[in-house]
Amino acid sequence: MDTGICFFHSASHVYPRFPYRTWNNGKLGGRKFASLNFVGWKQRKTLICAVNKDAEKSFKKTVEVDRLIDMLRDADDKELHQLVVENVLAFNEGFWIRLAARTETCKSEDDKKDYEELAALLMSVVDRLVHKTNEKIESATDVLKAILKPVVNEEEEIEWPPRDPEALALMQKELNQREQEGHLDEGFLAEVNAQLRQAKEDGDKPGLEAMLQKVLQLYASRVLSKRSYAKKGNEILKAEQFLETLIQAPEAEWNKLLINGLTVGKGDISPEELYAVVKKRIERTLIRTEGGSYQQRILTEYLKGIQARGEEIVGVLQGGTR
Known part of the structure; x- marks a missing residue:
């Protein structure tokens, strides 16, 4: 985002000073009005218009950034994450410069602290979002397989109850990690429910059915304990x-x-x-x-x-x- 505004410091660039006031048959004060000078004046007028348009555009950009900052300040955690996702391209250099400027011009230390905390939170959310985008996106099935891995034997079958007494603890650890990374979303829960329904219909995989139910119990315990x-x-x-x-x-x-x-x-x-x-x-x-x-x-x-x-x-x- 281009936040820079170009200003002319010399008044002569805006209001050229003519040595004479009257026009006289193509002359200015008795001098021939050179076509080159006329072209130069037109170019300056064009440049002034362009600069004015750039300034207007930059002002509008600043207003847009301020509006986004205000929305982010007023948002709760869920709304803030959604706003970041929807406006991820807006978090460029211009955004951070404007946020820093607003932080520095705060009238109270409390407001300044709020802005500093907002900046730190936004940096963390944006960083996680970019990191997640760059990672290999795992399907809900892949995530479920990773959680069930501690209770799967060499024949790729689920043992119930698991022989390893640490298996459930390892499952819980993997589930907690996946939940922290944001993988246990509605898509994941839909996948677990679909497989659980299929296991019940088949009726020949009691181990799988029991472990899928265990996954949902561990998930509920994790979320409700927060x-x-x-x-x-x-x-x-x-x-x-x-x-x-x-x-x-x-x-x-x-x-x-x-x-x-x-x-x-x-x-x-x-x-x-x-x-x-x-x-x-x-x-x-x-x-x-x-x-x-x-x-x-x-x-x-x-x-x-x-x-x-x-x-x-x-x-x-x-x-x-x-």
Whole structure:
């Protein structure tokens, strides 16, 4: 983006000074008006018009950059990433110069700090975007294969339960890395769901079905664990804390945690308190995720699974059935 504006410092370039005021039959003050001088005057007029147009164009560019900067400042994390993707070509030298200029002209230190943080965040997002574009783009199937690799044997078959006790931990590590890199998007979740549906229809691959379900559980646990609602000021909300313990724990440990945590067992959290915080977390999830998306469905089903297990444990401990 060209932000430079050319200015003439000499007034004679704009308003040529003539030694005489009157025209006289092709003469200027008794002198012959040379055609060369006339051409030169026309060239200067053309140059002035061109410079004025360049200045106007540059001003419009600056206004566009300022508008983009204002939008970026007001955007939340999701909106900011989307704006960067949509305007990636705008992040050229002129943009950074203008952002630096606005930073330096801030009237308060707080505003200046906001601009500095915005610049650092934008540089990070743009760098990741460019790096991701230059990388070999992996398909959702490739990402899923990489996550399942720790539980695949030499015959390319999935073993369930896995022989290696570290297999699930390695799966979790790979999934966390892929999630951090932004690979676990709707396309990935759609791929997992499609393969899970096919495995259920085939009915002859229980290991694959179990591991695909495990992938979705690990994904839900990872995403839901990013936000904590267990503290309200200096107060610890025990029911929320208990739910977050369940969210982060492997599904195989839920029974033990529920028995030790609920009042019907050895704990101090009533079933009603657990159900209430599960309901509240589901409501928060519905608000924060796109309606009808795979992500929304997977996260809410995971939370409902925790409540269903809780109801099952309560029924067993109370000697009844549900």
